[in-house]
Amino acid sequence: QVQLVESGGGVVQPGRSLRLSCAASGITFSAYAMHWVRQAPGKGLEWVAFILYDGSNKYYADSVKGRFTISRDNSKNTLYLQMNSLRAEDTAVYYCARDRLSGSGNRVFDPWGQGTLVTVSS
Amino acid sequence: DIQMTQSPSSLSASVGDRVTITCRASQSISSYLNWYQQKPGKAPKLLIYAASSLQSGVPSRFSGSGSGTDFTLAIGSLQPEDFATYYCQQSYSFPYSFGQGTKLESK
Numbered sequence: 653q654v655q656l657v658e659s660g661g662g663v664v665q666p667g668r669s670l671r672l673s674c675a676a677s678g679i680t681f682s683a684y685a686m687h688w689v690r691q692a693p694g695k696g697l698e699w700v701a702f703i704l705y706d707g708s709n710k711y712y713a714d715s716v717k718g719r720f721t722i723s724r725d726n727s728k729n730t731l732y733l734q735m736n737s738l739r740a741e742d743t744a745v746y747y748c749a750r751d752r753l754s755g756s757g758n759r760v761f762d763p764w765g766q767g768t769l770v771t772v773s774s
Numbered sequence: 775d776i777q778m779t780q781s782p783s784s785l786s787a788s789v790g791d792r793v794t795i796t797c798r799a800s801q802s803i804s805s806y807l808n809w810y811q812q813k814p815g816k817a818p819k820l821l822i823y824a825a826s827s828l829q830s831g832v833p834s835r836f837s838g839s840g841s842g843t844d845f846t847l848a849i850g851s852l853q854p855e856d857f858a859t860y861y862c863q864q865s866y867s868f869p870y871s872f873g874q875g876t877k878l879e880s881k
Contacts, residue, residue, distance in 0.1 A: 687870075697810075697818065697861055699870040711868040714775070747817055758806050758824040759865040764817035 654678040654763050656748050661768030664738055674731040674748030674765055682706070682726035685751035687761055688733050690744035698744075701733065702751065716742075738772045745769050776800050776864050780873035786881040791852045795876045797845040797862035806866035809838055809847045812875075813858045821860075822847060854880075 660672040674686070688700040701722040702711045710722055721734040731748050746768055749761035777800040787793050797807065805825040810818040820829045822838035825845055835850035849856055857880050862873040 696875040697812075697863075697872040699863075699872065702868065702870070713869050754823045754827065756805075756824070758808070759870075760808050760820055760823045761810070761818070761863070762820040762829070764819075766817055 654750065656750065656763065656765035658746060658748055658765045658768035661746065661770045663771045663773060665774050666739060666772055668738055669734070669736045670738060670770060672733040672735065672746055672748075672768060672770070674733075676729045676731070676750070679750065681724075681729040685759075686722075686724065686731045687749045687751055688722060688731075689747045689749055689761065689764075690742075691747070691767075692741075692744045695744075700746070703731070735770070738770075740772050743770060743772045775869055776803060776867060776871055778862055778864055778871050778873040780860075780862055780876050782876060783874065784877045784879065786879050787852055788881045789852050789854055793849050793852060793878065795847045795860055795862075795878075797840075797847070797873050799843045799845075799864055799866075802842045803864045803866035805841050806864055807838075807840065807845045808863045808865060810861045810863065811856075811858045812861065818861065849878075852878075 655677045657675045664670050685704050687702050703722045719737045723732045747764050749764045752760050752762050779798045807825045809822040811821050812818040821832050826838045837848045839846050859875045859877045861875050
C-alpha cells in the first residue's frame, strides 16, 4: 500500500533553516504531484506548497513564499521542503500528501504521511 | 485567494444522531470541494471528493452535497468512531485553502 514517511523535523532557532523529507513507497512516485500541508499546535490545516510530478510547476502559500522551496528527487522517491528564515509562526506538524486527480480536474490529498513536528524557538 | 468558512466550529451530538456541517466559499468553486476527517494525533483522511463523491472505503452514512459557494457534509447516523474534526478544502485554484474545522464531540 501507499506509504509516505516524513522526517527532518526538530527544534530550530528563529531565522535558521531546516529541510524536511518525505519518502514514498508503494506508488510510482514520479507519476504524482505532491503537497505539503501544515498544522500549528491546536489549530487547523494550512496548505503550504505543491509540486507537479516532474517538478516543472510549483505553487506556494503566501505565508511561505520566498522562504520555503518544494522540490523532489524522483530517482529517490523523495519529496523535500527547504525552509529558510524560519519564524515562530512556522511551528507546526508538517504533512506530505499525494495529489490525486479525481474526475474533472478536482485534486485531493490522499493519502497523507504521519507528519513531522517543526518547532521554531530560541 | 479563496476563503473557506465552516459552521459550526463545534458541535455536540449523540450516537445515532444525524448531523450536518456546512462550508461556504468566498467565490464560486464549482464542485472542487473535498472533505477530510481528522482524529487527535492522526493525519487527516479523505472522506468526500468533488463535493459529493464518497471515497472508497468510507461508510455510506457520510454524504456530501452542494456546488458553487455552499456545501454540506452530512453524517446519517453517528457512530462512536465519527467523533473527530472535519475540514472542507477547495481545489478550484491555488493557493488551496481549508475551512477552519468543525469539531464533533460526544454529548
